[in-house]
Amino acid sequence: MKRSHDVSMESTIGAATVLCCSCGVPMVPNQSMRCAQCLKAEVSIVDGISRQVVLPRCRNCSRYNKPPWTACEPESRELLGICLKRIRGLGKEVRLVDAAFIWTEEHSMRVRVKITVQKEVAHSSVLQQSLVVEFQVVNQQCEDCQKSFTPHSHNSIVQVRQKVPHRRTFCYLEQLILKSDAHAKVTSLTETREGLDFGFQTRSHAQRFADFVAAHVPTNQTQSRHLISHDANSNSYAFKYTIMCEIAPICVDDVVHIPKGHSSALSGCAPLMLCHKVSNAVRLVDPTTLRSYDIPTQEYFKRTVHSVCRREHLTDYTVLNIEPVEVDQAGTPARHHLPGKGKCMLADIEVARTSDLGKNDDRYIVRSHLGGFLRPGQHVMGYDLRTVNVSGIDGEALEEGKHDIFLVKKVYKRNKRDRMWELKRLDKDKNEGEEAIDDSADMEALRQDLEEDPELRKGVNMYRTNFQPETSVEGAKENNDEEDEDAEDEDAPEVPLAELLEGLALRDD
16 A cells, blocks of 8 residues: 555545554554654655755866766756665665756756655555755866866877968868767867967877868878887886978869879879869869869879969959850860869850959950859959969960969959858967967958868858848948948859858857
């Protein structure tokens, strides 16, 4: 028979009854000869259960000590399981029947749980009672946070370097790391002028991260170790390991020079080509024939090629006329194709330098692969190789190629203030005495590349922002004054809302 606070359940109906020895109420006879109310008043099964319990939580990462340290949401099943395991007095005799959270204020540092227990107090007599257990949340640093706050606690370092004047590659690599959660084992992240330094506790974590970097960008790895301590009695050594990841200096939209010896290995390619894509291989495209060539990472570092022009050398041109080129005029069909560039089409494009309009009548006819992107009257960025210093390069090869102008990309008029999405950033430290690195221009260039290239967006998480356009009078006047400069093209690329994620809140405070 089961006894509770409110209800007494009888095992039989219509059985013989006796009087309770304490209060004289008729009842079904049992071994204790007491009714449910008397058992409740005289027997307590919750005396041995703790009512005040300490619950350790890490202040930095908000994880609870299970152990091990586990991340739990408020009032979740995982947190309830951790709380119940810390209650003393629950076992085989006192069985747990039910447990639920009781609401508490978020900053009270208290967690209250109502539990219901049962215990057999006599033969075939079970007593059920409820009580509230209060957990006091105590801040305590976990082992991982202790190591992260301790200077020089890392055992291995991955140094990522690239010898270029910009940081666009590091900005894109940072987004790849956030997308794949590759920074989960990083204990320290330091930003320097040369690149980024990632600290790890174990050598295996560092090697795994270095392999992740090499899987996305062409990288040459160099490993070294430094002796920290040595115990002659036990013959044990303690080393600090360093993995140097040198990223290839070739970036997208660079003009790359191919020496004579390397050109034969690439099926007789042109001496100057454009860099179309950089992943675990470098993809080059000849804008005059629409042929593309892939250089794997191993082959690149065996036969290094160099950039002749970068984005800072781009010149603005105005498109005057476009004449598509037939396939027969373009030469033999290309063996390699450009995936994701269905609009690439060979054309003879007549352009004029935008800064020369109204001053002279100089016009140039350039064969380019951007025939499907451009229309007369639009602007396009290109390289004028006649005004770029290419010292140290074989001049005969350049004269044979007869490359004067390379058209690279179409120019869109964008309004940055109307962008409805944003990117997350990693928390980076800097060495003492060094100035902060401003990479806002590189981040803006990355955002523009993400808007133009859908394939590039596959490896990046973009978050929707609660942006509201300005409707004030002053904002309207500024918009009218800058209408010509900020006018947005109708065909300007935009990121579809379906590709945006929620969960990022950007505030000035």
